[in-house]
Amino acid sequence: MxxxxxxxxxxxxxxxxxxxxxxxxxxxxxxxxxxxxxxxTSESSHQIHRKKKRLNLNVAITQAPFDVWESDWLSLGHDVHLKSNKGCAHILICVDKFSKMVWAVPVKTVDETSITLAMREIIHDNLSRYGMRPNKLLTDAGGAYKSAKWKKLMDEYNISHSIVYMAYEAERSVKTVKSAIGHVLTQRGDKKWIDVLDDLVKMINKREHRGLQMSPNEAIQHPLAALKNLEQYWSKIKQPEPTVYKVGTHVRTRVDKATFTKGHWGTFSNEVYKITHVFPPADDYHSHRYALEGIRSRVFTYNDIMETKDPVTIVQKKKKPLDRLQKQARKELREMEVTAPLPTRLRSEKTRPNVKGIRPKES
Structure with a gap:
């Protein structure tokens, strides 16, 4: 050893x-x-930097078109020329989780007004073409999705809106649309994409999807056949869990890295947590989920945690920094404490010498 x-x-x-x-x-x-x-297993440095392969443990299950949608937006960044694209630098993306049908609407900004109007346009388009709207809509925690205008739109069409940690289908569609736009810009040698966006999305919806074994357009027309193909695909790609952790197990959590995160940063957290609850799989297409002590915002799967023998660490909550108004209020309070005169009784007590062991003389 x-x-x-x-x-x-x-x-x-x-x-x-x-x-x-x-x-x-x-x-x-x-x-x-x-x-x-x-x-x-007993070495912290190995656990923090270990590469743990992600297994396909959970499959997104939907039973029919227009049941669950996901939404996200893409920003074109340096690939956009505002004057050529009517001032638009962003695109709102929606995708139906069952049929993989994609919708895209260009927007100038990603504020609450622009995003809400673009979503209303997508809903109106589907009501006119198919007579249907989504029952549930999943998004990330973007500010536009938390606004009063967005909530009013969801209530107007009786759509259940949920904020999720990551909208995988929407993010995959964002990559598909952005890649297709990149090909167009390279072929044409300019920065104008807004005139081909509709044709580009129509072509995406004509492609055959691997799980559906048909295109999104065909999946909406033949939902039963599409569901049968999806169930076969889900059973094939679902992988078994290597192990099921028990309550009380000490684990580290996977660190969510961005695309250009430095390679020497750890894969798993320095902090160690304890599993407090184990949720059984909801069906044959999902895995166990774990609740960790000290983290209330989400649950974890086997891919997100790693067992360790190290003791549980106490995670210190970082204090939220004061904003400008709070700093100004604190400064004014300090100034008031210095300049405000004390009451007469308190002034006399403050100036009276405080000598321990000496009693004042009785007159």
Missing amino acids: DELRKLFYTPGAPTGATSLPKLLKKEGVDLSMKTVKDFL
């Missing part, structure tokens, strides 16, 4: 459960895989 520990802490040495025993064997030390894994 001493040889294993020495090798592990050698700069540049391998840290995997497969490569470590091989290197030790070349040096004449024969250790079992279980011994190496137990050692790595």
Whole structure:
């Protein structure tokens, strides 16, 4: 074990459960895989930087078109020329989770007014073409989706709106639309995309989807056949859970990294949490979910956590910084404390010497 520990802490040495025993064997030390894994489980640095493969444990289940939608917006950034695109720099994207049908509306800004008007346009278009609107709409926690105007629109059409941690279908559609726009801009050699957006979305909705085995347009026309194909696809891609954690298990949580996050940053958190509740799978297409002590905003799956033997850490909540008005109010209160005169009784008490052990003389 001493040889294993020495090798592990050698700069540049391998840290995997497969490569470590091989290197030790070349040096004449024969250790079992279980011994190496137990050692790595007790090492915090290995757990924090370990690459844990994501398994396909949960499948998004919907039974019919227009049951659940997802929405997100894409910003074109440097690929946009405002004058050529009627001042629009963003596109609101909606996708039907069952049929994978995509809708896209260009907007100038992503404020509550623009996003709400664009969503109203998409709903009106579907009511006129199909006579249907979504029962449920999933979005991220963007500010426009929390506004009073957005809530009024949802209430007007009796749509149940939910904020989720990540809208996977919408984000996938955002990538598809953005990639298609990039191809058009490269082919044409200019920055104008708004005139081809409708044709581009129509072509996306004509493509055959791997899970549906038909296009989104055909899935809306033949929902029963599409559902049968989806169930076969879901059963094929669903992977079994390697293990089910128990209540009381200590775990680290996966760190959500952005695209350009530095590679030397850890994959899992420095903080250690305790599992407080285990939720059973809702159906054959979903996995167990775990609630962690100290985190109330979400639940986790096997992909999001890693078991550890380290003790639970106390997570200090960061104090929210004061805004400009709060800072000004605090400053004014301090000034009032300095300049405001004390009442007569308090002034006399304040100036009276406070000497312990000496009683005032009685007159």
